[in-house]
Amino acid sequence: MDLSYGKEYDEFRAQVRSFLEENWPPQGGASRDDGGRQFRQAAIERGYLYRNIPKRYGGSEQEADSIAAQIIREEFGAKHAPMEIRAIGMMMLVPTLLERAEEWQKEKFVRPTVMGEITWCQGYSEPGSGSDLASLQTRGVLEGDEWVINGQKIWTTSAMEADWMFCLVRTEPDVPKHAGISYLLIPMKQPGIEVRPLKQMNGTAEFNEVFFTDARTPADHIVGQRGEGWLVSRTTLKHERNSIAAAAQAAATFQGLVQFARDTKRGGRPVIEDPLVREQLAILEGYVCAHEYSGLRQFTKDAKGESPGIISMMNKLHSTNIGSMVAKASLEIMGEDGLMDPVQTGLAKLGVIPSGSQAWLNQYMYSLGIAVAGGTANIQRNVIGERGLGLPRDHYANRSSGK
């Protein structure tokens, strides 16, 4: 055990720092947007951003080094310098394209996505296909040199603004469900697509429903072969996985909660003096610390190129369980403030630690959204049980629903 990054990285950290000294914040009269763009370009040239993206597509093409990546995040974060664009196209689509797409597709889409010039939304979930995603029914039929698409997607973040959608569409209706899906790239600004916002229980609307009525995309805008879409959509980024950030976020949120309990008064005394609240916070801290050290363990394994094992399948559920406990504790702390309407801020504000009862009320509700997104708790338990513990697979999961 050694919790320092090691002497060999001191020099690297010093280089990153001196780069930041010189380049951030931008000098002269550059606007924040322009300044940010120039800064990112300079950071790419130095090999600090988009490290896993080849140079010919706009990245800096560095060898995987989790520790270097973590040092960059720490130093950039400390100076609030722009980092990689954390849009879904960057996180989900680009790795898929790099792994699976044809050369012309990479050239057309990767660089502008990396640079933030085009934005994407993800068309996976449907009203009838949540956990059982492979049962999706949005149809794509090839007519001449175009796919014609009909159906509906749901939970589509940023669909209003997005230029393109990467979308799972049923193109082969006569084969078992997993084998009949293709991965299409569809332009969003067209008459056949209608986007309607979906209002959440906390009052904001960050998701949408997307309706396709004879929407079109060119026949060659398919990644992989017809019927390979399921496989293509499973492509994930293995490069410099960031296993520390989420746990650090949980720890910061927990500290915010402790502060909330200090600041809130009941009967003239800080709520943190209430033995029940103290006990709840202390129980929670056990989970938060465990989560943090799990992140460090995985980070170490990644850096060594070893598999972290079952623990990597537990991150989401462990994290959302903590979110749920935080939510419950905050309600206990705020007392009658629990009668208030939550402040209406959404996902974009999640990185910010809540402050004040209304913000904690938003977390109280929003934590449920996070728990459901990307696979419900029960789906996570299936993954841990089947892939982690080696229990027999659920036979329903492989059954074709005949579509």
Next chain:
Amino acid sequence: MNFDISEEQELLQETLKQYVENECPPTRIRELFDSGEGWDPTFWKGLVEMGVAGLVVPEEHGGAGLELLDLALAAESLAYGGAPGPFFGHSLACLAISLGGSDAQKAKWLPGLATGEALGSVALGEAGGAWQPEQWEVSGDGSVSGSKICVPHAGRADVIVVGVAGPGLVLVERVASGVEVQPFEGVDRVRPLDTVVFEGAACEALPEGAAAAPRLRDAGLVLLAADAFGSATRLVDMCVEYAKNREQFGVTIGHFQALKHQLSSMALEIEPSRGLYWYAAHAFDHILDESERSAAIAKAHITDRAMQISRDAVEAHGGIGFTWECDVQLWFKRAMFDRAFLGQPSVHRERSAQLAGW
């Protein structure tokens, strides 16, 4: 950044696991459980030959000179196997003398403790939940008088490190006059406990006892957390194994989602907490200002999780899980020991809250 154990440490864990599996399988643990003997000198002798008795004894006194993390890793592996014997109390006695003893005391006791020729133990608890050094009332001024509860294997120990008012630590030889050992019917029958009544027993104070006493408590908390982690992971493994073999309705019960989810939740409760005891053990030797609090958090969290997992493990086994013949009870009771010894989780949660300035 290396939040991981070394290859040597992995080897230590593997070797110990293998040793327990071969020399003390559940059938043997059960014999010790049922005979009331709770003691297997041959098994302990084997551990002694592997150097386990002196893991944290400094090299100049014949030990391996390792750190608390190594000791905690050993505790996890021994607990996973359900190992009987004096490892816990003996290791704490070695630590106490190393931390608080004079050169002469170290020279007198440590070599024998390291080779296992002498057996050590620690007398920390007093009636009424007085486990913490500042709560100790037994007097140790010149001689020792008063009662200590839950002293591991006191009847077989050669030397007992006794926590006394002050707080301080004193050495008492078990054969000294004024030392009466009263067996206690403990829940974990492979780690027997005794009540020890002192009446003017001759003692020798550890000169650095005041500083060593809270350190000894913290080391104890870490070892209990590690032990509970080993027990809980063993129980999860046992349940998974059972779910893969037991058939009902024509299939193995692991097919049923209700049970699968229960087992996943159990694994999720314990596996992420491995780093808690690693960190607390590491902090004990390397990050002193976080040592006390991280030990309290690790003990509270892990022993609580292990107890819940023990209950879940009985349920996951169905009717057989509730029987004496089912192995679940062996680790269930180990978890009960780990939870209560040195104070239950709520005690350490309140301590960690105070240490954080809440």
